[in-house]
Amino acid sequence: MKDYLAKALVYSGYIRAYAVNATATIAEAQKRHDTWHSSSAALGRAMIGTMLLSNSGLKGEDERLTVKIQGDGLGGAIIIDGDAKGNVKGYIQNSHVSIPLNGDGKIDVRGVVGTNGVLTVIKDLGLKEPFSGQVPLVSGELGDDFTYYLASSEQIPSAVGLSVLVDKDETIKAAGGFMIQVMPGADEEVISDLETRLANLPRVSDLIDAGKTPEELLEIIFEGQPIMFLEEVPVQFKCDCSKEKFSQALITLGSHELQLMIEEDHGAETVCSFCNNKYYFDEEDLRALQQEIVGGQA
Known part of the structure; x- marks a missing residue:
């Protein structure tokens, strides 16, 4: 089944609903990050939450949104970047976290994320300054934390459900979520x-694993209510890193640092934190960057 997000209106437009x-x-x-099951669940929930936020709060083609989750859990920081076109990328600082299930028999995301820390959302809307909102972590399970962010920072009463089902071999069996927003009036x-409906909802990843589509997830949540489906947005992991971008980053180190790389390491290898792609610069590449520095100063 393809990955996509569905948008809808319910209760005569007083409820906006998203499922992915x-x-x-x-x-x-x-x-890409070789995450173990506890890290996979935390990273996955953060990515799903960012997709939902991006597709509800961004409009323009070039608008972007970054979510930073910085708690005191075993996973360390989680950084996610998304846009309104369904592209998302992200990483968790400690990808190899594997801890026992919690008391409910579910993956202990709270243990990975922590309960003391902050969730920060930075929106680049193409203006002079990006919009930034920050809230303390309220549970570490992330669904509650995204819900609290929306209510506190954006004044939108919401309910966010995030779910990742990890198989015994560490692969992802199912992943998805929903976001319900209450409009004024x-x-x-x-x-x-x-x-009442949300309190009785089965786990989202179980529904997806059973083959339910995003539209069917919303039909289950709002059973008996007419739903106006608006659009589908394909979602995918996509990183925009490139050797050119890393070239610009290396240039900022200065000619002296580049010379040390040439003499001591005979080159340099850069790694993208978001996608783990590697870009190698040999001595000739580094000398060319030095020439760009010299040329820029001329």
Whole structure:
């Protein structure tokens, strides 16, 4: 089944709803970073949350959103970057975290993320200064943390569900999530009905594993209510790194540092944190960068 996000309106437009199947996307991240099951679940949930935020809060082609989760858990920092076109990339500082299941028999994401720390969202909307919002972590399970961010920083009452099912061989069996947002003017009866529905919802990754589409996830949540489906957005792991971008980063080190690399290492290898792609610069490449520095100073 392909990865995509579905957008919809419910309750006469007073509820905005999003659901996503991100199984292949999270599987790609797991392979690239060789994450173990606890890290996979934390990284996957953070990526799914970022996809949902990006596709609800960004409009323009060039707008981007970065989520930084910096807690005191075993996984260290988690950094995710996404856009409104469904592209997402990300990494977790400690990819090899494998801890026992929690008391509910589920992957202990809280142990990976931690409970003391912050969730920061930075939106680059093409303006002079990016918009930045930050909230303390409230649970470390991430769904609650994204929910709290939306309510506190963006004043949008929401419910966010994030779920990753990891197989015994560390591969990703299913991954996805939903985001429900309450628009101004929604009455208390609608909100109460929504809370009851979400309290009885099966785990999202189990529904995806059973073959349910994003539209069917929303139909399960809002059973009996008419749903207006708006659009589908394909989602995928995509990194925009390149050797050219790393060239510019190396230039900022200065000619002296580049000379040391030539003399001591006879080259340089750079690695992208987001996707683990490697770019090698031999002595000739580094000398060419030195010439760019000299040329720029002329």
